Amino acid sequence: MAAKKKQNTAKLTRRRALVSVYRKDGIVDLARGLAERGFELVSTGGTADALREAGLAVIPVSDVTGFPEILDGRVKTLHPKVHGGLLARRDQAAHMAALVEHGIAPIDVVVVNLYPFEDAVAKGASFDEAVEMIDVGGPSMLRAAAKNFRHVAPVVDPADYPLLLEQLDREGGIDGPTRLYLAQKAFRHSSRYEAAIAGYLSQCEWKDEAASYGPAEAEEVFPYRLALSFEKVQDLRYGENPHQRAAFYSDLGSTLYSVAAARKLQGKELSFNNILDLDAAWRLVTELDAPACVIVKHTNPCGVGVSAGSSLLEAWERAWACDPVSAFGGIVAFNRKVDAALGAKLAEVFLEALIAPGFEAAAKKALAAKKNLRVMAMDTTSIHKVSGFDLRRVMGGLLAQEWDRKRFDRASCDVVSKRKPSDEEWAALELGWSVVKHVKSNAIVFANAQQTVGVGAGQMSRVDAARLAAHKAALPLAGTIAASDAFFPFRDGVDEIAKAGATAVIQPGGSVKDEEVIRAADEHGLAMVFTGVRHFRH
Numbered sequence: 001m002a003a004k005k006k007q008n009t010a011k012l013t014r015r016r017a018l019v020s021v022y023r024k025d026g027i028v029d030l031a032r033g034l035a036e037r038g039f040e041l042v043s044t045g046g047t048a049d050a051l052r053e054a055g056l057a058v059i060p061v062s063d064v065t066g067f068p069e070i071l072d073g074r075v076k077t078l079h080p081k082v083h084g085g086l087l088a089r090r091d092q093a094a095h096m097a098a099l100v101e102h103g104i105a106p107i108d109v110v111v112v113n114l115y116p117f118e119d120a121v122a123k124g125a126s127f128d129e130a131v132e133m134i135d136v137g138g139p140s141m142l143r144a145a146a147k148n149f150r151h152v153a154p155v156v157d158p159a160d161y162p163l164l165l166e167q168l169d170r171e172g173g174i175d176g177p178t179r180l181y182l183a184q185k186a187f188r189h190s191s192r193y194e195a196a197i198a199g200y201l202s203q204c205e206w207k208d209e210a211a212s213y214g215p216a217e218a219e220e221v222f223p224y225r226l227a228l229s230f231e232k233v234q235d236l237r238y239g240e241n242p243h244q245r246a247a248f249y250s251d252l253g254s255t256l257y258s259v260a261a262a263r264k265l266q267g268k269e270l271s272f273n274n275i276l277d278l279d280a281a282w283r284l285v286t287e288l289d290a291p292a293c294v295i296v297k298h299t300n301p302c303g304v305g306v307s308a309g310s311s312l313l314e315a316w317e318r319a320w321a322c323d324p325v326s327a328f329g330g331i332v333a334f335n336r337k338v339d340a341a342l343g344a345k346l347a348e349v350f351l352e353a354l355i356a357p358g359f360e361a362a363a364k365k366a367l368a369a370k371k372n373l374r375v376m377a378m379d380t381t382s383i384h385k386v387s388g389f390d391l392r393r394v395m396g397g398l399l400a401q402e403w404d405r406k407r408f409d410r411a412s413c414d415v416v417s418k419r420k421p422s423d424e425e426w427a428a429l430e431l432g433w434s435v436v437k438h439v440k441s442n443a444i445v446f447a448n449a450q451q452t453v454g455v456g457a458g459q460m461s462r463v464d465a466a467r468l469a470a471h472k473a474a475l476p477l478a479g480t481i482a483a484s485d486a487f488f489p490f491r492d493g494v495d496e497i498a499k500a501g502a503t504a505v506i507q508p509g510g511s512v513k514d515e516e517v518i519r520a521a522d523e524h525g526l527a528m529v530f531t532g533v534r535h536f537r538h
Contacts, residue, residue, distance in 0.1 A: 016085070017109035018061070019051070020044045020138065022116060023158065028054040030111065030161040037168050039109065064105070078137055086110065086144040090151045109164070110145040111155045114138045114189070118196045127204065134197055139190045146190075149183035150176075156189040195228060199388070222400060228391075233260055239272045246272045251388055257380055258282075262355060265364065267374035270353070273298075274331065274374065278355050281333035282378070284438040287407060288335060288431075293319040295330045300458070302326035304435050305451040313342045318451035320349075323474055331355075338363045406533050408433045416509065417521045417528035424449055425481055425504040429529060432483030433506050437535040443485040444469040444493070446477055446502060453480050454500075463492045470500040477501040485535040487511040491520035498524035508534040 017039045021027050024047065031041055031051050042059045043051055051058045062068050065079040085107035088095040099106060115135040125133065145154035153174055155164055160182065167174040230249035239246035248270070250260035259278045264270070270278075281296040288294075288306060293315040295303040303326070305318025312334055320327050328349070334356040338346070343363025346354065353374035359367070367375055389400040408430045415421065421429060427449035436445040440458035444465040447453055454477065456469030462484065470477060478501035487510045488494055494517055497505060505521060509530030521528040 015108050016040045016042060016105055017111065018042045018082070018086075018107050018141065019111045020047050020061075020141070021111060021113045022135075022138075023113050024050055026158040026161050027051075027111070028056075030158075030165070031056055033161075033165045034109065034168075037165070040105075042107070074136065078140060080104070082107070082141065083144050086141060086152055087148050088151075089148065107145075107152060109153045109155065110141050111161075112138045112142050112145075113156055113158075114142075114193050117193065117200075121196075121200055130200060135193070139193060142186050142190050146183040146186035149179045149186075153179060154182050154186040156186050160185070192231065199223075199226075199228070222389075226389075226398070226400060234270075236272050236275075237269060244272075248272075248275055259355070259376070261380075262376040262378050265359065265375040265377055266368060266371070267353070268372050270374060274353050277331035278333070278353055278376065280438065281331050282355055284435065285333040285335045287434055287437075291315050291336045292334070294333045295319050295322075295327045296333070297326045297330045300439055300455065301435055301452065302330065302455055303452060304431070304447075306431065308450070310336075312336045312338065313345060316342060316345065321475060322452045323455070323472055325474075326472075340366065343367050404437065404535065404537075406437075406535075408531075412532065413506075414509070414530045414532070415527065416514075416518050416530050417526060419522075419525060419527045421481075421504050421527040421529065425527060428481040429483070429504060429506045432481050433531065433535075436483040436485045437537070439485065439537065441485050441536045441538060443537070444497070445483045446470065446473060446480045446497075446500065447483065448480050451475075453477060462486070462488060463490070463496055466493045466496040466500070470496065473500075479503055481506065483507070485537065487514070487534070488517045489513060491516050494520040494524070494526070494528075498526055503527065505529070506531060508532060510534075 015038055017034045019027065019031055019041060020043060027047065028050060032054070035041060035056055040059060041051060041056060042061055042064055044061045048058045048060060061082065065081045067079060080102070081104050084099060084102065084104040088099050088104070088106055090096065090106065115133045115138070117130065117133045117135070120133040121130050142154055142156065145152040153164060155161065163178065167178050230251055233248040233250050236246040236248060238244055248260070250258070259275060259282055262278070276299055277296045280299040281294045284301055284304070285292050285294040291307040291310055291312045293305050293312065294301055303319035303322035305315040305322070307314040329352055331353045332346070332351055336356070337358040337360060338354070338356045339360050340362030343359065343366040347366045347369055351373060353376060354367070355376040355378060357378050357380070359375065359377060367373060390403045392399040410426065410430070428447050431449060432445050432447035435447065435452055436443050439445060439455060442459045442462045442465045444456040444462065445452055445454070446469050453475045454469040454473030456465035456467070456472065459465035459468060466482070480502045481504040482497040482502045484493070484505065484507040487508050489511055490513055494505065504527040506529045509532060511517060518528060
């Protein structure tokens, strides 16, 4: 008995690190650094294999627990000989005596990162596949180590590996501020992970007794408690104004299809306002099927152009022609790769930022002359797989809604005027309706089949929006169409549109004055289309 106690006491003098990671970047170098500093390495599964291949001595966790990994790896670290080593307080004699009594070695460092649940869901994993990506042992070890951070160092981020080794080399070992920092980061990591799982499950429901699951019905989409999970992309120089601090966070479920996934090829750092404008431009341009260009200023499109063929340069010229004054210093988005000819043209004007699915080498060379111009490349032109909710903060709370994914559908439109639109007008109505959805309410957009002609955004009355759109037009208004994001409460807005020279109107309908508004359209000889869909954008 005394010999056994002596043997168990000897275990307490060894330093031990438990290493179990899904993302293995930098782990071999860290493990080698730990071994060189006298640490025993305990590991599991693929991590242990990677360390052995690098020539490092590894103790399998099953040797520590005296129990094999079971249930396809679902149970391997959930054991008192692991969690006792993590949770024992070194400053409590009773705790240390319990370790000796039960032959448990303390664990001083835990290096863990978790199964990539969010990535699996974002890539379209089935329900069963997503469930298998829910890590249990990893968060349990991480939380235990973080709770006992005064004695155990929890490390979740490969970026902190050098810091850990540096701290281990300091006299007295890891200092208090670093231990607290690592614990804070560990709990943030596990909290975000649990929130992502809770958010995913809140959108699922039991379908039948054959263990089938799927998205919840519409009335059950919004959970009683909303769990949010975002990861910081970067700190920003400031917010909307220099006196406001700001940062950019990504929603990992949507990252592949959003500005958060854009690669900056050149230019100054992105600002808070740049990101808002890039998002607005990208969302609109990816809803247009033909080669298209969108120019945005203060989150509103001030010019949109499409090409009947394959020329993105033509689309750019049409977008610029809509409102060259507002386009100056704007944010520009394309839904096709930027070629050499377009790159050369873009380099001739002052712009804040560009975003496109790619840039040819010659285009990059031309744009490189504009050193401050932010050039952003995307790997996709789709945003229609966006997940989660559209969220808006209000003082003391949060509003959540579904994203507005409703697109133009001619089959569901209702021609309510005596005159029907021509084919040319239908093409213009589709473009105008696609654009007005992305303009701040109240909104009126004049357009032809190739481009916007006048944009009236953010007015307190619809008739003023119509007047502003006509006033902003730099191109002839005769023969254009007008798109309204919501119904006309009175006929005066239609009178203004006809006065400007438009020949057709598209709007949701639904006003108590619809009959009066339709009569006005007929008096002016306008074709009027009801969509039955409103596109307010507050």
